Amino acid sequence: MEIIISHQRTDFDGLASMVAVQKLYPQAIMVFSGKVTNNVKKFMALYKDRITIKHSRDIDKAKVDRVIMVDTRVASRVGSFSNLVQKDEIDVLIYDHHLDRNKNLENAREIVKSVGATTTLLVNELKQKSIEITSFEATLFALGIYEDTGCLVYKSTTAADAKAVAYLLEQGANLEIVEEYIEYSLDRKQHQLFNKLLDSLHQISVKGFKIDVFQSETEEYIPDISLLAHKLNELHNADALFVLVKYDHKILIIGRSNNDSINIAEILKYYGGGGHDRAASATLKVKEDKSLMDYQEELICTINEKVTPAILVEDIMSTPVKTVTPDVSMGEADEIMLRSGYSGLIVLDNEEIKGIISRRDIDKVRKHGLLHAPVKGYMSSNIVSINAKSSLKEVQDTIVDHDIGRLPVVDEQGELVGIVSRSDLLKLFYGKDDYLKNKQNLYGRSLVQVQEKRYDITDKLNLVEQEIITLLKEAGNLADQMDIKLYIVGGFPRDLLLERVNLDLDLVVEGDGVEFARRFAQKLKGELDIYHEFGTAVLSLENNLKVDIASTRVEYYSEVASLPEVESGSIQQDLFRRDFSINALAIQLNSSSFGQLVDYFNGKNDLEAGIIRLLHNFSLYDDPTRIFRGLRFASRYGFKFEPRTKELIRQAVDLDVIEKLSNNRLFNKLELGLKDRYPIKFINLLQEENILNYISKNISWDESKESLANNIKKVLRWLDELKVSFNFDEWILYLMVLISGVEEEDVKEFNKRFNLKNNISYRLLNTLDVDNIITKLDKVESNSEVYYLLEGLAIEDIVLILIKDFSLREKVRLYLEELRWIDIKISGDDIIEFGIQPGPLFTEILKAIKKAKLDDKINSYEEEKKFLENYIAERNG
Incomplete structure (x- = not known):
């Protein structure tokens, strides 16, 4: 067995070095040799699921044959492993940066370099070997280097440390997280100003956020006031703080935010300042007629204008919650977790939360052959929950304070509505890298091997x-x-x-x-x-x-349904x-x-088995259009959704992710489905997955409509047999059937919502009158009645008539093949010769002649003229 250890009271350089070494020696197990510093303890409470480190008591030292020591060369500093590393038969490898320490492990192989932090030399080795690191790892490594170099200002700092930090920033190191865990010290003048600022605390509440404002005057400029802001932020832990310091006719404003909803750069932009979303500053000249308190009041007004509503627990929680009853066996709970991909389950009895059972709990009882035992005997019954309206900051603090991995989410009535976990927070903090680069995390969320x-x-x-x-x-x-x-x-x-x-x-x-x-x-x-x-x-x-x-x-998505x-x-x-x-x-x-x-x-195997399987859990949240694509594949190929994929589709629909799509994208996906090989199957799947409501709450789909849709192919085959050709979009017929039966105002709203082209808009509005036309067409006998009933209808409208009543096909055939091509030869000049000027009578005469010709009462031009002469004579008495 190989183990990786650091010194007792492990600091960030020790922790970061252990993680870096494991990337070089992935088979080795990381072990804490003793206690850790408070900051590392706080860090591990939140990130324990990302860093698996055992304790000394968990290791059978008799099985250890190799030890990798980091950030120390002294045997006495590794606690209970002190005797082990001094044994001749143990292979010891040391990574360290302390050149002034006496070597006391004669048989150890050492890699020791004069740099500010052990993490630096390990980062360089990872870089040389082209070993990929994630943004989370880059952040931890930066913590290690910053802590041991005093943020690159200690005398021990080297160029290699600075270059390593630059590389880590390129790999996505998050300096906001680094700043959260690094400790600083103050000089005398800074202490004096710090105390003044403390005494000036003014707390305000803006749109649910707690914001602290501090102000003070000094006779001279004091450097590193941003360090004081950091200290104040640590002490008070508000959602944001602002520090105003007046000196030499100037005011320095520094802002810090602990919440994404408070954009410091946007607020201080008003004063010509700049920086980042969570940290920014501004310097302005003091006007003679304004005091420091005036500037403070002005700043508070600006904050009130710029702060936006918070992201709440309900926005990131998982729902619906997978639950089990207290009497379910540990083995059954294990199977549920495996099928669902969850790492914990809520234990619920008569709608009351009784406990939480985790993957770790199951792994413990498995070793003792107790998977048959009920979960109530091993669940954690010390329940800590959080309200759905709580902030992300409250989630983080609760997880850290209670050292727990997941929190049940309850509503105002105390009923269970969701669950939020460390993973949900990490998705927000390190979403890009965790999701895309970190293989353990990436494929831990994967639905595929x-x-x-x-x-x-x-x-x-x-x-x-x-x-x-x-x-x-x-x-x-x-x-x-x-x-x-x-x-x-x-x-x-x-x-x-x-x-x-x-x-x-x-x-x-x-x-x-x-x-x-x-x-x-x-x-x-x-x-x-x-x-x-x-x-x-x-x-x-x-x-x-x-x-x-x-x-x-x-690709990564900043929010649901956004472009990547x-x-x-x-x-x-x-x-x-x-x-x-x-x-x-x-x-x-x-x-x-x-x-x-x-x-x-x-x-390839899924294709051969006819299975549609999502690649990862977040797929449908990244891009809800994938739901429609999956339905198209299912209808086109006759494939089935893999159970977990089907569950995720229904969960995404229940969570209204489709509402995040723009109207144009939503209609485009409907259109593609109706254009696909089997549009009726596609519509049935839309109905089955409760998606039609998102297209229109007024649309219905039942057996009668499906029967009509099934008539489309029959009518189109009949059309092919005619002696005329047509040019139209078949998919519109399915849309017309889908929209039929909807009230006129709702059809107009549908057209407006999806900004449909005129030809489609008219077709859908014409569906409103189809039943009336069918009734009339069934009763008419003469050719002219058929003609004037169908005249002006588009081919899609006529096809819809046949879809609804195929028995009218002969009258439709007569119109399409003969009647619509009939025209009269007589002209307006012929009518004028009888002394009649263009006007209503003019139109009446032309229609009468056309009607007579349609009904085979006249045929030639001579007969038309004779009909005209007689018609006018009758009109004149």
């Missing part, structure tokens, strides 16, 4: 036209020349495995996709459109082929950002690997 599999599917490529194969091989050869990896992704590989050809050619490059697109366009002499903000390009070729080209990338932000990534990350395992397939195009299917997430 991750293992690279490759299959030779060159035989499937025989289904594709040679022209396309030649194009793909040329792309692969160019990628070889540029020394980059190239893949085709998306619908092409998915449909190819289903033995269908999909000519959506989406190429992704592990490298500079835009540069590859430029060179490929030059080679093929095609037209290229480049979208630099997304790192994508579209290549248009002479044979009407379009090729989409992009760099492999990862993009950064470069590997092919594995690029595929993982997609929706379902069956769409996360790639075919490599490089010549040495041409035709190899790359499958990280078992998508």
Whole structure:
């Protein structure tokens, strides 16, 4: 067994060094050798799920054969491991930065360098070996370096420390978190000012936030007043604070925020200041007629204007809550957690919270063979809950104060409405990196097993036209020349495995996709459109082929249903950002690997089994349109949703994520579904998943409407047999059936909400009168009555008539093939010759002649003139 240890009273440099070493030696177990500093203890209370560290009592020292010591070279400083590291048979490796310590472990191998923090030399080693680190790890490593170098101002600080911090910032280190845990000291003048500021405390409440305001005057400028603001923030722990210090006819305003809803930079922008959302400052000249208190009052008014409502617990909690009763066995609870992906369950008895059972509790009883025992014997019954209207700060404080991983969320009546966990907070604090880079965290939330599999599917490529194969091989050869990896992704590989050809050619490059697109366009002499903000390009070729080209990338979403932000990534990350395992397939195009299917997430097996499986838990919250895409695949291929995926869809719908979509995006997804291969199946799935209500609360779908929709294909086949051709969009027919029966005002509201084009808007409004037309058409006998009833209707309207009553097809056939083509030859000049001027009578005469001709009473031009003569004679008496 290999273990990693640091000194007793482990500080941040020791903790960060242990985590860094484990990335170099992942098989080694991290162990605290004794107590830790208060700040590290506070840090671990919140982040214990991210850093697995055992205690000395958990280790069987007889099984240890190797020890890696960090941030110390002295055996006496490692507590109960002191004797172990001095044994000759134990292999000891030391990482340290204390050159002045006497070496007392003769057989140990040492890596000791003159830097300000042990973390620095380990960060450099991780960088040299190209070992990826997450933003969370970068933040912890920065904490280690800042603590031991006094934020890079101690004499022991070296250039290597500063360079290491710069690298960590590039990797996403969060200085706000660093600032929260670093301790500082003050000089005499700073202490004096600090005490004055303390005495001046003025507390205000703004839109539910607690904000502290401090002010004082000094005769001279005192440096590092921001340090005092930090100390004040630590002492009072408000949602935000502002410090005003007047000196030498100037006022310095410093602001600090502990809540995303209070944007300090935006507030101090009013004074010409600048900084970040949570930390900013401004300096202004004092006007003679204004006192420091005047400026304080003005600042308070500005704060009131700029502060926005808070993000509350109810906005981030998970719901509905998975619960069990006290008599459920530990084994059953274990199975529920495995199926649902949860790490804890609420124990509920008659709607009353009795306790919480966690994954750790189950792991403990498993060792003793007690999985048959009921959860009530092992659950944590010391329940700490939080109100749904509480702030994120209250969540964090409660988790830290009580050292618990999850909190039941209750409403004003004390009823359970959700659950919030450390993971929910970490998603907010480190969302980008946890979600995209950290493999443990990323695939811990994953719904798929991750293992690279490759299959030779060159035989499937025989289904594709040679022209396309030649194009793909040329792309692969160019990628070889540029020394980059190239893949085709998306619908092409998915449909190819289903033995269908999909000519959506989406190429992704592990490298500079835009540069590859430029060179490929030059080679093929095609037209290229480049979208630099997304790192994508579209290549248009002479044979009407379009090729989409992009760099492999990862995406993260700042909020539900927002457009994603993009950064470069590997092919594995690029595929993982997609929706379902069956769409996360790639075919490599490089010549040495041409035709190899790359499958990280078992998508090939899911495709063969007809299963639609989400890749990760947050997929539908990142992009709710994936719900509609999944329904299209289910209807198109006859696939089934994997149980957890189906559960997540229903959960997302229940949480109203679809309401986050713009009206345009929502209607676009409906349109795509109605255009797909089996639109009726798609509508049935919308109904089954309670999604139709989000399109319109007035739309209904039942057996009668489904029966009408099933008539569409029959009517269209009948139309094909006619001697005339038509041009219309078939999907609109399904929309017309869907909207039929809705009141006129609701149809108008539907058209307005989705800003529908005129042709669609008119079609939907015309559905209101179809039943009336059907009744009349059924009764009419003459040709002219048929003509004037159907005249002016679009082909979609006429098709809807037949969808509702196919027995009227002969009258419709008569109109479409004959009546609508009949026209009269007599002209207006002929009527004028009889002394009649253009006007209402003019129109009446023309219609009478047309009606007579429709009813076969007249045929030739001569007969038309004779009819005209007689008609006028009768009119004149």
